[in-house]
Amino acid sequence: MRISFKTELKLNNRERTQLAKHAGVARHAWNWGLDLCQKILNYNRENPDDKLRFPSAIDLHKFLVKWVKAENPWYYEVSKTSPQYALRHLSSAFSDFFRKKMANGRRVGFPRFKKKGQHDSFTLQGTIKIKHRSIQLPKLGILKTYERLPQGLAPKTAVVSRTADRWFVAFSYEIEPNPTVKMLTAVGVDLGIKTLATLSTGETFPNPQPYRKSQARLARLQKAASRKVKGSKNRHKANMKVAKQHARTANIRKDTLNKLTTHLAKSHSQVVIEDLNVSGLMANHCLAKSIADLGMYEFRRQLTYKCELYGSELITVNRFFPSSKTCSGCGHIQDMSLKERVFNCQQCNASIDRDLNAAINLRNQALILA
Incomplete structure (x- = not known):
């Protein structure tokens, strides 16, 4: 490859x-x-x-x-x-x-x-x-x-x-693919806003939110740059500070995604993710900034070539699969609003974290699609 x-x-x-x-x-x-x-x-x-x-x-x-x-x-x-x-x-x-x-x-x-x-x-x-x-x-x-x-x-x-x-x-x-020894078989990965990724094993990866945390500093730098005379050296220096801050934000996001995707590809023989409609999610003006800060496209791009490099299989589940609305225990499907963070099954009375429940459902799809 x-x-x-x-x-x-x-x-x-x-x-x-x-x-x-x-x-x-x-x-x-x-x-x-x-x-x-x-x-x-x-x-x-x-x-x-x-x-x-x-x-x-x-x-x-x-x-x-x-x-x-x-x-x-x-x-x-x-x-x-x-x-x-x-x-x-x-x-x-x-x-x-x-x-x-x-x-x-x-x-x-x-x-x-x-x-x-x-x-x-x-x-x-x-x-x-x-x-x-x-x-x-x-x-x-x-x-x-x-x-x-x-x-x-x-x-x-x-x-x-x-x-x-x-x-x-x-x-x-x-480079020749270098398959690694896998400790686990299939793992479901559910991407979120508060938590970057929740695995079906119960492991979670925090979301660093690099853009949101740099907004205040970025606003100050941009305001300082706008006050400088156009074409002056001071304006060039101020714009360079803005560019450095943007680069730092992007580097934090890339580093986090690199560590996550490498861990998934090296440790699991099958990685199951959801084919999310990123453009549709970005249309929600309340969540667009947080979704863009996740770098979903970069996550999938890195995971695709790393699974090939380390000998793992990447399984993509249809975007219409109700992973968050399905009980991972009994399979009952019920409506859930976005603000509900705990899945309380109305049929078997099971109570489980919403993201963990979705990740387990994605992992179970690996057996169906295999």
Whole structure:
């Protein structure tokens, strides 16, 4: 199977400048290509009898070399693959939009223009050598890292991205699945708001709620940034503090989900989860913020590849299965409001925590669906 490895780069000022130049060229190529595609679409809309062929990634690159590079010599200061991959990604974005592809439960929208300092990234292709604590990239040379890198790899491409003031490099490689010895068989996992996850074994994982706990500090930083003069260095510093706080919030969420999904995939041979309608849950304005803070899509994404990596089976139960309304003892189904946290069965008089009851019902589905 193919997995990705991402790590932070240890850079000096010269190297940071070079990375910023690569990201700037990739952003310029993307925005130029998007502007050209928009003009072609508008022309075809106004002239249905004389339509122009929509350009592919190869066409865009030919136009870029002919029209843009000749007028902007700073394109030659960076690797040629940086703008090439930007145009490839733009072409893929248009393909997903035209095919009405779904991502994260939502339809992919029309490509947008990129802004400096927001989601800066670029892709490099060529001779990439991985050493003990450094990586050699085309045009950039050897860049140090803070941690050891996996050895014996020769990736063809690498993605360099920036989050706040930190630069990261990511590459993918093939790895053989490594099944682990499982202590337990099937386990049901019920995601919640107050408790991140409740397992059918009775084990619970607390929800760190990183965004809610950082709201007060984030509000102060954003208010301070809005008071600074636009375009000033102080405003840039204040915006960087806001970006760092957002990055810290995201890192706490990712770390929590990584530990949870690794524990589930390594310790159980079957992991049963519910196919939740995240988009529908987000429509509830009272719970949208808390649901978004859980990172449900990231949880399922990590659990999917980790179950394959560690030799576990991931079972997904239909979203219409009444896991919270069914008694795990006798199977009686009854209505329950969201505020009721204890399931009191009206038939067998059993009393059990609502989330634990749902997790047990999900675990029992593993025997039915097997």
